[in-house]
Amino acid sequence: MEKLVIATRKSKLAIWQSEYIKAELNKHYPDLEIELQEFSTKGDKILDVPLAKIGGKGLFTKELEVAMLNGEAHLAVHSLKDVPTQFEEGLQLAAVSKRFDARDAFLSDKYSSLDELPQGAVIGTTSLRRRMELKILRPDIELKDLRGNINTRIAKLKAGEYDAIILAATGVQKLKIENEVNNFLPISTDKMIPSMGQAILGIETTGNKEVLEIVSVLNDNNAHIEATVERSFVDTLQGGCQVPIGVKATIVDEKSIRVQAIVGMPDGSEYIEEDITANIEEYETLGKSLAQTFIDQGAKELLERAEKVAFK
Secondary structure, three states, rough: OOOEEEEEEOHHHHHHHHHHHHEEEEEOOOOEEEEEEEEHHHHHHOOOHHHHHHOOOHHHHHHHHHHHOOOOOOOEEEEHHHHHOOOOOOEEEEOOOOOOOOOEEEEEEOOOOHHHOOOOOOOOOOOOOHHHHHHHHHOOOOEOOOOHHOOOOOHHHHOOOOOOEEEEEHHHOOOOHHHHHEEEEEOOOOOOOOOOOOOEEEEEEEOOOOHHHHHHHHOHHHHHHHHHHHHHHHHOOOOOOOOEEEEEEOOOOOOEEEEEEEEEEEOOOOOEEEEEEEHHHHHHHHHHHHHHHHHOOOEEEEEEEEHHHHHH
């Protein structure tokens, strides 16, 4: 192959992630020419409506997928949390990168932590999962929608529109903009369970055998195990961006894996939560079996009600 084309969104974070994958590939294939091709997605263009109301996270991948199917690009680099568990025909998840910091993060100029926020403080987030978990932790707070790229969201915080905002820690860390706010504090997964695949990069390709072989060097085994559990859990529940689901698998040691999971109503009024440790050899079936435990406790009915509330 003379040249490999990576389809990417135009945001600073998307470019960083694609450049990171390009650099990783060049370590293994120093003579391979790799080009980034930029695209705008529907999710980037519609900034005044919560994602849950306009189709979910697939809105950040569709245009890149079309480019690959049309032969304009060979692969796309995604934040794995934005990648639906089912793929369009002809496309597949070819590799997952090592995992960065999977935690959510608290950002504020005025307050040092979630606990220090005053009664009725305004927190910015549009994520239904984060809304649910924040309301469980602090029922008194006011939640306000927050869309746009990371830099835009921080600018809105600094303009005084919010007392604090919640972002994925990894995005802020990758762009090295932690110091743009007075307080940047990653939140323990014991307090807020992240989205499936958070802080993992997913490499999506067509079935081109040459491309599949090239990108196979990117696959991180630990991230693959954790992502398999998390995506299977969400897939079994048939949940996506439209419903509040948090799930984080963590390899404890060579024999065991911990899985934290939560589903519930966006206002935190009802939820089901589990924290288990299992044999790591069971990772391929673990997500499904844990999801079945949730289903037995009424999770599907709970999520159906949550989805109706989200679309109001």
